[in-house]
Each structure stands twice: as structure tokens, then as C-alpha cells.
Amino acid sequence: MEQYENVAVQTDFHIDSAREAIDALDLQIIEIIQRRQAISLQIQQKRMSEGGTRTVLSREERILDRYATGLGARGTALALNILSLCRGRVTTAEPGAGGGPQGAR
Numbered sequence: 724m725e726q727y728e729n730v731a732v733q734t735d736f737h738i739d740s741a742r743e744a745i746d747a748l749d750l751q752i753i754e755i756i757q758r759r760q761a762i763s764l765q766i767q768q769k770r771m772s773e774g775g776t777r778t779v780l781s782r783e784e785r786i787l788d789r790y791a792t793g794l795g796a797r798g799t800a801l802a803l804n805i806l807s808l809c810r811g812r813v814t815t816a817e818p819g820a821g822g823g824p825q826g827a828r
């Protein structure tokens with residue numbers, strides 16, 4: 724362990740392998756969000772087929788609270804983006820478009 728700018732850094736720490744771990748986690752996060760989109764869409768379609776609304780703000784507020792509790796103020800921003808991604812039609816990103824599945828408004 725070495726000290727650098729008051730941060731303990733393991734001497735056997737390698738940026739390349741740490742980045743591989745981050746890349747794997749990012750792929751998992753994307754996959755989890757895509758699964759969340761599919762489940763959220765099913766709920767929305769079911770509710771709308773019964774004459775209800777697509778969105779339920781009270782439920783979304785509870786979700787925002789959860790992310791704020793876990794991750795702070797930026798967790799709220801993340802949750803807003805996740806809710807936006809999960810709202811509406813799920814489409815596949817065009818190759819090279821640089822974006823993931825988009826939620827239609």
C-alpha cells in the first residue's frame with residue numbers, strides 16, 4: 724500500500740484490469756436498465772389498457788427518494804433519467820448512434 728495525495732493505493736493495483744471491471748459493471752448496469760424498461764413498460768401498458776395513466780407520480784416520488792437515500796442529490800438526477808428511459812416505447816438504439824434504448828415521449 725502506498726500513500727498518494729492521502730489516498731491509499733494498493734501497489735498491485737492495475738488500471739487496465741480495474742477498467743475491465745468497470746466495463747463489465749457498465750454492461751451489467753445497461754442490461755439491468757433494459758430489463759427495468761421492459762417490466763416498467765408492461766406495467767404502464769396494463770394500466771393504460773384498463774383506462775389508467777401511463778405515469779403515477781406518487782410511485783415515482785418513492786423511487787426518487789430511494790435513489791436520493793442511496794446516492795444523494797445526484798441519485799435523484801440519476802433516478803429521473805432512469806424513469807425517463809423507462810417511460811414509453813422501448814426502441815433499439817441505431818448502431819453507432821451513441822445512445823441506448825430511448826423512451827419515446
Ligand SMILES: C=C(O[C@@H]1C=C(C(=O)O)C=C[C@H]1O)C(=O)O
Binds near residue numbers: 763767786
Ligand atoms: C412502472 C410503473 O409505471 C410508471 C413507471 C415507473 C417506473 O418506471 O418505475 C413508475 C411509476 C409510473 O410512472 C408503475 O406504476 O410501477
